[in-house]
Amino acid sequence: MSRKYVITLRCIAQDLERRGLKTFDIRLLRDEYIVECGYQDPPSPTPVTIHYTLMDIDELDRVGEDKRGEPPLAKDFLNQIQIFRTIGGYLDKNEARLIRITNNDAPGKDSIFTVEYITRDGEHMVDDRARSALYDMCVVMYKQRGKLTGTGGRRSRRRG
Numbered sequence: 286m287s288r289k290y291v292i293t294l295r296c297i298a299q300d301l302e303r304r305g306l307k308t309f310d311i312r313l314l315r316d317e318y319i320v321e322c323g324y325q326d327p328p329s330p331t332p333v334t335i336h337y338t339l340m341d342i343d344e345l346d347r348v349g350e351d352k353r354g355e356p357p358l359a360k361d362f363l364n365q366i367q368i369f370r371t372i373g374g375y376l377d378k379n380e381a382r383l384i385r386i387t388n389n390d391a392p393g394k395d396s397i398f399t400v401e402y403i404t405r406d407g408e409h410m411v412d413d414r415a416r417s418a419l420y421d422m423c424v425v426m427y428k429q430r431g432k433l434t435g436t437g438g439r440r441s442r443r444r445g
Contacts, residue, residue, distance in 0.1 A: 290372070
């Protein structure tokens, strides 16, 4: 897939959040993301399977564009969308190839995200990240995005 992971994973997270899906196991197979997911907090069964093609991601990106200037509805800075965007940014920055992301492997209440990928050097990696570690990565990425847009990390609104 030629699309950046930061965009693709953000689009998938927005769709999962819109559908109320909390548990996920995402695998990239050839040119398709296969997401097994469920409505309960992890670990839990994943009775729903969704397939995302590049065309699906493009459509989700277009639909999501209209909502991007709006303030987030989430009470928590570290929501599923931010986590997926951060993982995607990490993969893009390190020129890695995604194999799998899941939040359904760890028993207990602690949110652990498992990210499986191939490095640019061909090494197979499996990273288990706690929610707190992802929070730190999200903050860094949020600040970087603010520097790139010239907003200093703040959202800007345009009036038409």
